[in-house]
Amino acid sequence: MLKKMKKYGVGSLALVLLAAAALTGWTSKASAADFRSLNASQIVSEMGAGWNLGNQLEATVNGVPNETSWGNPVVTPELIKKVKAAGFKTIRIPVSYLNHIGSAPNYTINAAWLNRVQTVVDYAYNEGLYVVINIHGDGYNSIPGGWLLVNGSNQAAIKEKYQKVWQQIATKFSNYNERLIFESMNEVFDGNYGNPNAAYYANLNAYNQIFVDTVRQTGGNNNARWLLIPGWNTNIDYTVGNYGFALPTDNFRSSAIPSSQKRIMISAHYYSPWDFAGEENGNITQWGAAATNPSKKSTWGQEDYLNAQFKSMYDKFVTQGYPVVIGEFGSIDKTAYDSTNNVYRQAYAKAVTATAKKYGAVPVYWDNGHNGQHGFALFNRSNNTVTQQGIINAIMQGMQ
Numbered sequence: 001m002l003k004k005m006k007k008y009g010v011g012s013l014a015l016v017l018l019a020a021a022a023l024t025g026w027t028s029k030a031s032a033a034d035f036r037s038l039n040a041s042q043i044v045s046e047m048g049a050g051w052n053l054g055n056q057l058e059a060t061v062n063g064v065p066n067e068t069s070w071g072n073p074v075v076t077p078e079l080i081k082k083v084k085a086a087g088f089k090t091i092r093i094p095v096s097y098l099n100h101i102g103s104a105p106n107y108t109i110n111a112a113w114l115n116r117v118q119t120v121v122d123y124a125y126n127e128g129l130y131v132v133i134n135i136h137g138d139g140y141n142s143i144p145g146g147w148l149l150v151n152g153s154n155q156a157a158i159k160e161k162y163q164k165v166w167q168q169i170a171t172k173f174s175n176y177n178e179r180l181i182f183e184s185m186n187e188v189f190d191g192n193y194g195n196p197n198a199a200y201y202a203n204l205n206a207y208n209q210i211f212v213d214t215v216r217q218t219g220g221n222n223n224a225r226w227l228l229i230p231g232w233n234t235n236i237d238y239t240v241g242n243y244g245f246a247l248p249t250d251n252f253r254s255s256a257i258p259s260s261q262k263r264i265m266i267s268a269h270y271y272s273p274w275d276f277a278g279e280e281n282g283n284i285t286q287w288g289a290a291a292t293n294p295s296k297k298s299t300w301g302q303e304d305y306l307n308a309q310f311k312s313m314y315d316k317f318v319t320q321g322y323p324v325v326i327g328e329f330g331s332i333d334k335t336a337y338d339s340t341n342n343v344y345r346q347a348y349a350k351a352v353t354a355t356a357k358k359y360g361a362v363p364v365y366w367d368n369g370h371n372g373q374h375g376f377a378l379f380n381r382s383n384n385t386v387t388q389q390g391i392i393n394a395i396m397q398g399m400q
Helices: 012-024 040-047 077-085 111-125 155-172 198-216 236-240 303-316 341-358 389-398
Strands: 050-052 090-093 130-134 180-183 227-230 264-270 324-329 361-365
Touching: 040 361, 050 324, 077 111, 090 111, 090 361, 111 130, 111 155, 155 180, 155 198, 198 227, 227 324, 236 264, 236 303, 264 303, 303 324, 303 341, 303 361, 324 341, 341 361, 341 389, 361 389
Parallel strands: 050 090, 050 361, 090 130, 130 180, 180 227, 227 264, 264 324, 324 361
Antiparallel strands: none
């Protein structure tokens, strides 16, 4: 998700770190020997509640990703340790590549950037956390340099580029154990809300298939790794309903995996009702059965809707062995309009988390690093302190 896209100057410290990473890399604890073959229920249980390192490695300016360009400081190991100490067991790290990808035919990823991605992955991986990495902003029509476009005119070139990029990423991380999960892409659609275009949806399905086939054939642990794929714009209705979503085949996975088990997860995001969760005004500031002011509560998207949405994912995918990851959820800070807003943000976070747990899904909170009005942040990334302990408590209570 693109949220609080603040444009700031490129941080010099980030450039120094990128240069250092290109020269030295980062000492990782990745080893092919410690890979565990977990089934669906086991990995969902271990992933617990997750947190997004949002607006960092997917942040861009003029089509060039840079982790400080949207106003956040350079990511540090101390931040990741604070997130772990708060009780999160999974960290999703959105990553954009965009103009860090070279020209055809090799589409070589800038080595300094890929090394920096590995460094940040290792901050979490070396803490024993689960880590999800993806190709994030490359599929946005609204981003300069966006190229993974379902409505693009040259799909053959797009697919070739996508294959080459994932081949490089997967090779880089091939020896990491089961705690590293690859996510094919993020919120890919044609930019038009409403029923999906069938031809464009077919392109999205093709990307997912290329992703699975490419990762599996890169060797190491990638032939058994759990892979995460979305439907149209990670929208639950358009993934579950009869709109064109197709599960990829998994023909190149390890023969050691029992035929009855899957190694593919389904990604969806949840920000419903948007007028409470994301709309930047003071009209709707309350949510749930405990809301005290009906005029401040949305007319839809309450507990019954939440339950129905997650149940539909459970019925369609979880029952067939495909775990569901709610890769993003959350609600922005509207306390400037309503001093009681955090009470309802906490109720919302607990309900989403508890409902995810009820239906065998992994909930991953969206944190964009922005504290204060309209922010999603739970932590201050500049001094590694907790800013929304109440929401964190609600998430952890929902997991019980």
